[in-house]
Amino acid sequence: MSSVSATIQNVFNEPACPKNAAKSEKERKKGCTKQLQPGGAAGGCAFDGAKIALQPITDVAHLVHGPIACEGNSWDNRGAYSSGSTLYRTGFTTDINETDVVFGGEKRLYKAIKEIIEKYNPPSVFVYQTCVPAMIGDDIDAVCKAATKKFGTPIVPVNSPGFVGPKNLGNKLAGEALLAHVIGTEEPDYTTPYDVNIIGEYNLAGEMWQVEPLLKEIGFRILSCISGDAKYHEVARAHRARATMMVCSKAMINITRKLEDLYGIPYFEGSFYGIGDMSDSIRQLAQLCIDRGAPPEFMDRAEAVIAREEKLAWDEIMSYLPRLKGKKVLLITGGVKSWSVVAALQEVGMEIVGTSVKKSTKEDKERIKELMGEDAHAFDDMSPREMYKMLRDAKADIMLSGGRSQFIALKANMPWLDINQERHHAYSGYKGMVDLVKEIDKALYNPIWNQVRTIAPWSNPADSWQAKADAEAAREAAELAADPAKAEAKRRARKICNCKTIDLGTIEDAILASTLTTVEQVVETTHAGSGCTGCRGKIGDILADLAAKAGGPVVELTPEEAEARRRSKKICNCKEVTLGTIEDVVRAERLTTVAEVTAATDAGSGCTGCCEDIEEILDAIVAPAEELTAIAAE
Amino acid sequence: MAVIQTSNKACTVNPLKMSQPIGGALAFMGIKDSMPLFHGSQGCTSFGLVLFVRHFKEAIPLQTTAMSEVATVLGGYENVEQAIVNISNKQRARLIGICSTGVTETKGDDVDSYIKLVRQQHPELDGISLVYVSTPDFKDSFQDGWEKTVVKIIETLVKAPEPDVVRDPKKLVVLPGCHYTPGDLDELRDIIEGFGFEALFLPDLAASLDGHIPDDFTPTTLGGISLEDIAGLGNASHAIALSPHMLPAAQALEKKAGVPFKLFERMIGLLPTDAFIKHLMEISGRDVPVKFKRQRSQLVDAMLDGHFHTGGKKIAVGLEPDFLMDLSSFLVDMGCHISVAVSTNAQPVLEKVPTESVLIGDLEDLERMAPGCDLLITHAHGRQASERLHIPLYRMFLPIFDRLGAGHITTVGYRGARDRIFEIANTFIANSHVAKPDTWYPHPGEETAHGVHSTAH
Numbered sequence A: 001m002s003s004v005s006a007t008i009q010n011v012f013n014e015p016a017c018p019k020n021a022a023k024s025e026k027e028r029k030k031g032c033t034k035q036l037q038p039g040g041a042a043g044g045c046a047f048d049g050a051k052i053a054l055q056p057i058t059d060v061a062h063l064v065h066g067p068i069a070c071e072g073n074s075w076d077n078r079g080a081y082s083s084g085s086t087l088y089r090t091g092f093t094t095d096i097n098e099t100d101v102v103f104g105g106e107k108r109l110y111k112a113i114k115e116i117i118e119k120y121n122p123p124s125v126f127v128y129q130t131c132v133p134a135m136i137g138d139d140i141d142a143v144c145k146a147a148t149k150k151f152g153t154p155i156v157p158v159n160s161p162g163f164v165g166p167k168n169l170g171n172k173l174a175g176e177a178l179l180a181h182v183i184g185t186e187e188p189d190y191t192t193p194y195d196v197n198i199i200g201e202y203n204l205a206g207e208m209w210q211v212e213p214l215l216k217e218i219g220f221r222i223l224s225c226i227s228g229d230a231k232y233h234e235v236a237r238a239h240r241a242r243a244t245m246m247v248c249s250k251a252m253i254n255i256t257r258k259l260e261d262l263y264g265i266p267y268f269e270g271s272f273y274g275i276g277d278m279s280d281s282i283r284q285l286a287q288l289c290i291d292r293g294a295p296p297e298f299m300d301r302a303e304a305v306i307a308r309e310e311k312l313a314w315d316e317i318m319s320y321l322p323r324l325k326g327k328k329v330l331l332i333t334g335g336v337k338s339w340s341v342v343a344a345l346q347e348v349g350m351e352i353v354g355t356s357v358k359k360s361t362k363e364d365k366e367r368i369k370e371l372m373g374e375d376a377h378a379f380d381d382m383s384p385r386e387m388y389k390m391l392r393d394a395k396a397d398i399m400l401s402g403g404r405s406q407f408i409a410l411k412a413n414m415p416w417l418d419i420n421q422e423r424h425h426a427y428s429g430y431k432g433m434v435d436l437v438k439e440i441d442k443a444l445y446n447p448i449w450n451q452v453r454t455i456a457p458w459s460n461p462a463d464s465w466q467a468k469a470d471a472e473a474a475r476e477a478a479e480l481a482a483d484p485a486k487a488e489a490k491r492r493a494r495k496i497c498n499c500k501t502i503d504l505g506t507i508e509d510a511i512l513a514s515t516l517t518t519v520e521q522v523v524e525t526t527h528a529g530s531g532c533t534g535c536r537g538k539i540g541d542i543l544a545d546l547a548a549k550a551g552g553p554v555v556e557l558t559p560e561e562a563e564a565r566r567r568s569k570k571i572c573n574c575k576e577v578t579l580g581t582i583e584d585v586v587r588a589e590r591l592t593t594v595a596e597v598t599a600a601t602d603a604g605s606g607c608t609g610c611c612e613d614i615e616e617i618l619d620a621i622v623a624p625a626e627e628l629t630a631i632a633a634e
Numbered sequence B: 001m002a003v004i005q006t007s008n009k010a011c012t013v014n015p016l017k018m019s020q021p022i023g024g025a026l027a028f029m030g031i032k033d034s035m036p037l038f039h040g041s042q043g044c045t046s047f048g049l050v051l052f053v054r055h056f057k058e059a060i061p062l063q064t065t066a067m068s069e070v071a072t073v074l075g076g077y078e079n080v081e082q083a084i085v086n087i088s089n090k091q092r093a094r095l096i097g098i099c100s101t102g103v104t105e106t107k108g109d110d111v112d113s114y115i116k117l118v119r120q121q122h123p124e125l126d127g128i129s130l131v132y133v134s135t136p137d138f139k140d141s142f143q144d145g146w147e148k149t150v151v152k153i154i155e156t157l158v159k160a161p162e163p164d165v166v167r168d169p170k171k172l173v174v175l176p177g178c179h180y181t182p183g184d185l186d187e188l189r190d191i192i193e194g195f196g197f198e199a200l201f202l203p204d205l206a207a208s209l210d211g212h213i214p215d216d217f218t219p220t221t222l223g224g225i226s227l228e229d230i231a232g233l234g235n236a237s238h239a240i241a242l243s244p245h246m247l248p249a250a251q252a253l254e255k256k257a258g259v260p261f262k263l264f265e266r267m268i269g270l271l272p273t274d275a276f277i278k279h280l281m282e283i284s285g286r287d288v289p290v291k292f293k294r295q296r297s298q299l300v301d302a303m304l305d306g307h308f309h310t311g312g313k314k315i316a317v318g319l320e321p322d323f324l325m326d327l328s329s330f331l332v333d334m335g336c337h338i339s340v341a342v343s344t345n346a347q348p349v350l351e352k353v354p355t356e357s358v359l360i361g362d363l364e365d366l367e368r369m370a371p372g373c374d375l376l377i378t379h380a381h382g383r384q385a386s387e388r389l390h391i392p393l394y395r396m397f398l399p400i401f402d403r404l405g406a407g408h409i410t411t412v413g414y415r416g417a418r419d420r421i422f423e424i425a426n427t428f429i430a431n432s433h434v435a436k437p438d439t440w441y442p443h444p445g446e447e448t449a450h451g452v453h454s455t456a457h
């Protein structure tokens, strides 16, 4: 075990992780893993993460040392595609039994390796450690070493027993295994100035094939992809590349950084999701090659391909824009892809009403904030019930998520699209973006939604689950009305500052306790408003409200003055747009959606924190107007 | 009588077997307001969850005590306690079904005494039922996990009736084995109710995992037999156990509440269904409803039409022991040969599989022995072998993650058998070998220049 803990400490020390650099020594030792909640969590284990990261290496035999639970319940269930060998889809496990638990499983492991080599003769066997053999002290490093020597085939120990942490950690431990045992062990036949590594891309549903042909056309040679559609020998030669692109956030940052440290290979972090990101990634990769000796004209070739592909993609996507623009997407995605998907959806004018970042790193969360603005709800631990409520309230038109939460959406009769590991569609690059848009359109406009939302001929509308859910909401509201203490608690719990998660009650208490009078003082004392500053307007309101309550200076205003003051209220702090301006535009141009208002006034284009306010304004103006029209029509 | 053989490989390749705790968890999923809880590391739960989600295409309730490496060493009392408290508060479960895993069994956590301690420390949880089953991953298989769990549920939750209890003549308890789908249970309910009984299934997956749209949305099971119904099973007049592995459960119910039972080892096909119907006639004293008479003659007709295609076909089957025995017997009743039989762990029932030998092994073994067969029958993981061998795969049991409607595949009753015959025969028809100029001559080995001789016959 000591070697595992040493590796883990090593991973936690990752200097290239900016989050990490800011931590104290002690904090760092704790690692980036949140303590799990018994009875409130169900993510994958470190072993799962390691397997996800390495299994896409197609010609390797992936042998899981452990009881049947680890491999038997999960094998061949990941969607990484191969252009050649299918050995990676074969499930190998030692399936240890009671006797092994008592006497140790090392002998069985050794024999298993031998059998695999005799029957399948792979270029390498990767041996995954799991919890039970780790507990009984099976030393897989030693077994692998002995087997390597005996059979002359590299046997790679992957030390990531599930209980050391979550999937994210497993990804990194997988990287450590490659660094320690694979990368740098072989030399390529020749090298070129265009040799690159793509790290963190798993070729799910064949996504790499939406990217690779373009890179090849431009003239790149992908020396090594870790690990989508990779072959063992390619991975072993990764250290001779000129540049590295790190896909998928920080999951494999350790490999990337050590390639830089040890072999001087520069890297950048990019994404193949979304047209803009795809083009940027190509440019950056080309630039890194040019910096290291490729001719500057290389960029022209890259630009030519980019221009051609962008035009093709946009032409196709444009035909969908009128149908998708302004549609709201609830994004629930486990892990590292959240922000890539956000970028992609914004390109087609869709609004993101939320994203779950349960399994993403803090870094991912920062990216999401940057892209979506501060008020995007980052639903950290959204329960199914809340998810359902949110969908019911029709705040979203479609939900994008991983396989597990789809049923909530579907049962609420909401369009849904799979964007996680097990999905069957590829969404990378230009073609992938077009496909994603097509799929969203297909899901949204499928005629079944109107049919499945009808109630059975024998049912009473009041008995439908929709009615019941509404009744429950009404009951909750009534309860609050009847119980002032509860209502007050709820009022005080309203979150004001999303960056620092500070609620109304805390701010009010601070104002009253230290008799604060200015927004700046409140920011100083409570740290609310010290992040994106989007909530400073709200803090001003709170101050004013409290002052009014305290019987402060009450000035009698004439109706005109009152109206002018009302209209001068700043709605969008980023772009300094007032209530009056928005109201006027909405009335004059008969706008109905937040997106239209943003287009017309710029309000909501900054941190997007005011989108809800804009929606309220719209409701206030549009709803009565619609009613009038309806009455007039009768 | 089949000989049971065990493969002596050190490395299992393409596992057929799934772990015991997930069998236990599935049993808990057939109970209303329940939350299955794995005492172990979070990964085991996550894998189980994904497996069921992909099979049933439903939200699946399954929780974990989230044992970290440190907790594993120190023992898991605190994790068990916290999990129970959290699940009761947050998810409002009324039953928490705890299954141990390899990790906690290796450490030797004494969960029974943990539960006693939780009971002492948390009187506020008195209304919550707790059932614990020991299900180490490194022993036994899916079917065993299910079996042990149903026994434990009966022992813990069924109330022993008063000695002079008047049994409800209409109340019939059904104890289904782990391989019956929600569709099977619905079919059985239909039949049993046809004889005027009220059928109470323990567990009842038809009420929880049949894909219905729930009225209320809960993180626990969406339906299933209620705890009240389980407590009251003791005054039933009859119990029926379906599949050999449900014998211990039936015995437990008899011991606790004196409910007499009858075990049906086989349920698939004409004669097994006849026996089942006959039993219902006897205990109800009623005649058979007309619709079952018609269904029976439909099945007979299906057998007559189907036997042309099923007769003489060679089949490779890989399933858990009880289902292997029942399904193989049905196929043999239709004239097929079971050329290859692979199962997960040695059980006496395997001796009754109508074939020469049953191998305790994996899908690599099945693939190795299957060339020359006309059909593979196993769960969806047989797809790779099917592709490589160019032999069609008929998906049965679980997981079936690459086809829809897994929960509704029905094998029991006259209708179930009828539909299976049609489907299997259709598979043969779709893959039948038509005669070619070189089908009969030249003799094999003489002159093969005209192409490769079909090896499938």
Ligand code: SF4
Pocket (backbone or CB within 6 Å): A045, A046, A047, A048, A066, A069, A070, A129, A130, A131, A132, A161, A162, A163, B041, B042, B043, B044, B045, B047, B102, B103
């Ligand atoms: S948590 Fe441990 S025992 Fe469970 S699946 Fe992961 S590695 Fe296997």
